[in-house]
Amino acid sequence: QIGAAEGQMVVNEDELSITEIGMGRGDKIQHVLSEEELSWSEDEVQLIEDDGQYEVDETSVSVNVEQDIQGSPQDVVDPQALKVMLQELAEKNYSMRNKLFVFPEVVKADSVIDLYFNRDLTALANEPDVVIKGAFNGWKWRLFTERLHKSDLGGVWWSCKLYIPKEAYRLDFVFFNGRTVYENNGNNDFCIGIEGTMNEDLFEDFLVKEKQRELEKLAMEEAERRTQTEEQRRSKEARAADEAVRAQAKAEIEIKNKKLQSMLSLARTCVDNLWYIEASTDTSGDTIRLYYNRNSRPLAHSTEIWMHGGYNNWSDGLSIVESFVKCNDRDGDWWYADVIPPEKALVLDWVFADGPAGNARNYDNNARQDFHAILPNNNVTEEGFWVQEEQNIYTRLLQERREKEETMKRKAERSANIKAEMKAKTMRRFLLSQKHIVYTEPLEIRAGTTVDVLYNPSNTVLNGKPEVWFRCSFNLWMHPSGALPPQKMVKSGDGPLLKATVNVPPDAYMMDFVFSEWEEDGIYDNRNGMDYHIPVSDSIETENYMRIIHIAVEMAPVAKVGGLGDVVTSLSRAVQDLGHTVEVILPKYDCLNQSSVKDLHLYQSFSWGGTEIKVWVGRVEDLTVYFLEPQNGMFGVGCVYGRNDDRRFGFFCHSALEFILQNEFSPEHYSQSRMASTRVVFTIHNLEFGAHYIGKAMTYCDKATTVSPTYSRDVAGHGAIAPHREKFYGILNGIDPDIWDPYTDNFIPVPYTCENVVEGKRAAKRALQQKFGLQQTDVPIVGIITRLTAQKGIHLIKHAIHRTLESNGQVVLLGSAPDHRIQGDFCRLADALHGVYHGRVKLVLTYDEPLSHLIYAGSDFIIVPSIFEPCGLTQLVAMRYGSIPIVRKTGGLYDTVFDVDNDKDRARSLGLEPNGFSFDGADSNGVDYALNRAIGAWFDARDWFHSLCKRVMEQDWSWNRPALDYIELYHAARKF
Numbered sequence: 001q002i003g004a005a006e007g008q009m010v011v012n013e014d015e016l017s018i019t020e021i022g023m024g025r026g027d028k029i030q031h032v033l034s035e036e037e038l039s040w041s042e043d044e045v046q047l048i049e050d051d052g053q054y055e056v057d058e059t060s061v062s063v064n065v066e067q068d069i070q071g072s073p074q075d076v077v078d079p080q081a082l083k084v085m086l087q088e089l090a091e092k093n094y095s096m097r098n099k100l101f102v103f104p105e106v107v108k109a110d111s112v113i114d115l116y117f118n119r120d121l122t123a124l125a126n127e128p129d130v131v132i133k134g135a136f137n138g139w140k141w142r143l144f145t146e147r148l149h150k151s152d153l154g155g156v157w158w159s160c161k162l163y164i165p166k167e168a169y170r171l172d173f174v175f176f177n178g179r180t181v182y183e184n185n186g187n188n189d190f191c192i193g194i195e196g197t198m199n200e201d202l203f204e205d206f207l208v209k210e211k212q213r214e215l216e217k218l219a220m221e222e223a224e225r226r227t228q229t230e231e232q233r234r235s236k237e238a239r240a241a242d243e244a245v246r247a248q249a250k251a252e253i254e255i256k257n258k259k260l261q262s263m264l265s266l267a268r269t270c271v272d273n274l275w276y277i278e279a280s281t282d283t284s285g286d287t288i289r290l291y292y293n294r295n296s297r298p299l300a301h302s303t304e305i306w307m308h309g310g311y312n313n314w315s316d317g318l319s320i321v322e323s324f325v326k327c328n329d330r331d332g333d334w335w336y337a338d339v340i341p342p343e344k345a346l347v348l349d350w351v352f353a354d355g356p357a358g359n360a361r362n363y364d365n366n367a368r369q370d371f372h373a374i375l376p377n378n379n380v381t382e383e384g385f386w387v388q389e390e391q392n393i394y395t396r397l398l399q400e401r402r403e404k405e406e407t408m409k410r411k412a413e414r415s416a417n418i419k420a421e422m423k424a425k426t427m428r429r430f431l432l433s434q435k436h437i438v439y440t441e442p443l444e445i446r447a448g449t450t451v452d453v454l455y456n457p458s459n460t461v462l463n464g465k466p467e468v469w470f471r472c473s474f475n476l477w478m479h480p481s482g483a484l485p486p487q488k489m490v491k492s493g494d495g496p497l498l499k500a501t502v503n504v505p506p507d508a509y510m511m512d513f514v515f516s517e518w519e520e521d522g523i524y525d526n527r528n529g530m531d532y533h534i535p536v537s538d539s540i541e542t543e544n545y546m547r548i549i550h551i552a553v554e555m556a557p558v559a560k561v562g563g564l565g566d567v568v569t570s571l572s573r574a575v576q577d578l579g580h581t582v583e584v585i586l587p588k589y590d591c592l593n594q595s596s597v598k599d600l601h602l603y604q605s606f607s608w609g610g611t612e613i614k615v616w617v618g619r620v621e622d623l624t625v626y627f628l629e630p631q632n633g634m635f636g637v638g639c640v641y642g643r644n645d646d647r648r649f650g651f652f653c654h655s656a657l658e659f660i661l662q663n664e665f666s667p668e669h670y671s672q673s674r675m676a677s678t679r680v681v682f683t684i685h686n687l688e689f690g691a692h693y694i695g696k697a698m699t700y701c702d703k704a705t706t707v708s709p710t711y712s713r714d715v716a717g718h719g720a721i722a723p724h725r726e727k728f729y730g731i732l733n734g735i736d737p738d739i740w741d742p743y744t745d746n747f748i749p750v751p752y753t754c755e756n757v758v759e760g761k762r763a764a765k766r767a768l769q770q771k772f773g774l775q776q777t778d779v780p781i782v783g784i785i786t787r788l789t790a791q792k793g794i795h796l797i798k799h800a801i802h803r804t805l806e807s808n809g810q811v812v813l814l815g816s817a818p819d820h821r822i823q824g825d826f827c828r829l830a831d832a833l834h835g836v837y838h839g840r841v842k843l844v845l846t847y848d849e850p851l852s853h854l855i856y857a858g859s860d861f862i863i864v865p866s867i868f869e870p871c872g873l874t875q876l877v878a879m880r881y882g883s884i885p886i887v888r889k890t891g892g893l894y895d896t897v898f899d900v901d902n903d904k905d906r907a908r909s910l911g912l913e914p915n916g917f918s919f920d921g922a923d924s925n926g927v928d929y930a931l932n933r934a935i936g937a938w939f940d941a942r943d944w945f946h947s948l949c950k951r952v953m954e955q956d957w958s959w960n961r962p963a964l965d966y967i968e969l970y971h972a973a974r975k976f
């Protein structure tokens with residue numbers, strides 16, 4: 001199927017999620033026994049063929065046999081009696097012209113048997129070598145080869161010992177001469193039943209579990225490898241940081257040294273008739289005495305003389321203050337003071353003053369040069385001094401670095417706590433959100449307990465039915481004990497509520513149920529094909545994790561054009577956080593932002609579509625990403641879209657499937673391979689682009705989604721979608737709470753949470769105004785961050801700018817237009833506005849991610865007047881930064897923004913409070929209606945406005961909830 005869709009799954013703006021299910025029962029190994037298949041490629045077999053010579057590696061099976069033979073039944077039988085028994089058996093089988101027999105005759109699991117083969121009766125009659133090749137359980141388990149030897153039962157019987165593993169229920173085998181001559185029982189192969197605890201069904205389960213164990217082991221090894229790489233990276237980073245700190249210390253020392261050297265060249269030991277230094281006579285060795293002749297100096301008439309000093313070019317600032325005493329026994333006007341310079345002082349720096357520090361009015365500062373003395377008798381060598389100094393700086397810098405890291409760690413912890421709380425709150429809201437239809441008592445279900453399920457049929461398709469039956473199972477209907485018998489629901493209380501009671505087993509991690517009209521059948525309420533699922537906590541079993549591969553042509557931040565790029569990254573991260581394996585396949589554009597890819601390296605290369613395709617692998621935002629680079633230069637054109645050659649995305653989608661296939665190491669065609677059990681979920685991010693291809697993709701996918709419920713209804717009648725409505729769902733986008741987090745954001749001045757939103761936004765607003773030379777007045781800022789295309793409501797954007805400016809607000813727009821006419825139009829608008837409304841408006845007509853962060857944080861409002869909007873991320877990011885969204889009521893904007901005046905009930909029915917302003921219609925009146933109320937509230941009800949900022953920050957627009965919806969959908973896709 002997938003192969004048939006080649007070149008047609010291409011959708012330039014759309015993404016394809018593939019859920020791979022490799023562990024289902026549909027995934028049986030088909031062992032077709034042909035001679036090619038019997039080539040010796042399996043692990044357990046090591047046959048080396050060389051110019052007609054062969055050897056069987058005796059170590060594999062034989063060693064096991066020898067070890068296992070001890071304790072086998074043969075040992076306890078008298079050898080003589082055994083021999084007789086065997087002779088009789090051989091004669092019996094010989095006379096019946098049987099080609100083979102085994103001993104003991106009843107083969108048991110976990111035992112060793114002897115197999116006897118009558119070579120003369122078979123195709124190998126004249127062959128000098130006889131080899132058995134076999135496996136267990138219909139050729140599915142432990143392929144082996146073993147060489148037969150002439151037995152001591154006489155000429156015709158060749159034999160070998162075989163170990164029968166405990167998982168075996170049947171033994172399948174053929175004989176051959178080590179090369180091309182086979183005895184395979186007339187193409188039927190030989191087969192012997194084995195007595196034991198296994199049977200075909202149990203073995204299927206065993207294989208599934210075995211596979212799971214293997215996958216888990218691989219996952220653990222991968223995790224271990226990742227931890228190690230992470231550890232290496234961290235210690236490398238620490239080493240690099242240490243080196244950087246050392247280099248910085250060295251650089252600082254060099255500057256200091258240079259300054260001090262120039263100072264030293266100015267420094268003296270004395271200046272005739274002005275000052276000199278001598279070792280102090282009355283105190284200990286370190287003290288010096290400084291003499292000063294103030295005669296004809298600025299302080300000649302002061303009543304007091306003080307020195308204000310420091311050392312080594314004032315490296316510690318003002319650190320020595322002493323008062324002077326007059327020398328009475330000298331000519332001139334000499335004064336002196338005793339000074340104890342610090343040990344590391346090479347130079348003493350000072351000025352004279354008429355009072356102590358802070359209390360002096362007149363100075364003698366040596367005509368602004370200050371005084372500098374080389375200190376006599378200094379016991380520090382200059383070299384020693386610098387070594388010590390560098391060490392001090394190094395220690396200080398290191399300390400600063402540690403403190404910074406510590407602060408970051410604390411911040412990360414706090415941020416993680418806030419997020420965990422939000423997640424728990426969202427989960428509760430999720431459980432309560434269906435309350436008008438179904439809920440449980442208690443609300444949160446624990447494994448190994450009993451719960452009541454309460455159902456209100458009056459809000460469903462079962463309204464008015466005389467009976468309602470409850471059908472339930474666990475672990476996405478995969479619980480080993482199967483579905484519980486249907487249970488007739490009983491009335492609970494006086495209202496319409498019906499009740500069923502369920503014992504939740506200890507190994508349940510999910511409870512699944514649907515409701516039906518009759519015990520056997522009838523109308524079902526199965527939640528539109530998705531069934532009802534409620535997570536169960538404290539299970540002893542873990543969820544069956546899936547492997548999900550996104551095939552996408554955008555991914556933030558390595559190749560982002562718009563919201564699609566954000567979603568590929570953030571949805572993948574959210575699903576990965578829930579324990580599933582998520583990978584992304586992306587074209588290797590030459591314009592990739594490679595600085596955001598870690599450990600990028602060549603992974604493999606393969607040939608397809610007439611070219612070699614190199615596959616690179618790297619980590620982006622903690623996700624494994626494969627980059628496909630066709631050597632025909634298709635993705636080396638300097639841009640993601642815009643060249644009207646989007647057929648290359650068809651090539652990309654197809655080569656991505658080839659790549660997946662090649663990594664399953666299966667040479668067959670898609671539908672024959674493991675990909676037959678792979679499910680495809682197709683997501684439409686914007687029906688405007690490539691509707692023709694979208695139609696094809698809709699046909700071939702297992703499930704399809706778009707990015708909000710309202711948009712899914714808006715487009716349900718579209719020709720590409722209408723025929724496939726039953727598999728089409730609207731799941732709201734989320735935003736990544738780590739990428740968008742005002743508490744850890746490096747692009748804004750003051751980190752903030754909902755606790756200090758007012759302070760944080762005030763600082764961001766000031767920084768934004770400063771950056772663009774806007775007046776720092778107390779007015780609201782309206783921000784606009786958008787691709788400038790018709791979809792985004794260009795005339796409404798322009799009107800909003802004018803309306804805001806007329807209402808005394810300020811405007812910052814960040815936008816870029818793929819269409820150069822629109823770009824030109826906005827450039828002219830910018831020139832005009834910057835002239836007329838100087839200092840109140842700024843239009844930045846580029847794409848600038850860091851700037852977008854500052855605008856989200858520094859604006860009071862973010863306006864999104866889109867004509868249509870599949871979901872929209874800007875209003876969600878705005879709320880995360882405490883900015884109030886003003887939106888046109890369409891698509892995802894309608895689903896996420898609830899007008900403070902008009903949508904109270906609609907918000908409450910979803911467990912939310914209103915969070916913004918919205919308008920209908922597509923003309924300026926609509927914009928005015930919302931914008932006037934918003935700006936009015938800002939001027940007239942500031943406290944209320946601030947509480948609204950706090951409230952929107954407390955709402956959860958992350959993937960916490962939608963990721964669960966996607967996972968449910970992936971599971972639903974698996975059910976086919």
Ligand SMILES: Nc1ncnc2c1ncn2[C@@H]1O[C@H](COP(=O)(O)OP(=O)(O)O[C@H]2O[C@H](CO)[C@@H](O)[C@H](O)[C@H]2O)[C@@H](O)[C@H]1O
Binds near residue numbers: 561567814
């Ligand atoms: N000049 C600029 N500089 C920096 N950043 C800029 C920018 N212009 C836009 N952005 C950023 O790009 C993203 C835009 O995402 P949207 O979802 O709002 O719109 P887009 O139409 O691109 O996405 C389509 O796909 C997404 C994902 O499904 C749907 O939400 C949406 O409705 C659909 O139209 C935001 O992260 C925004 O901050």
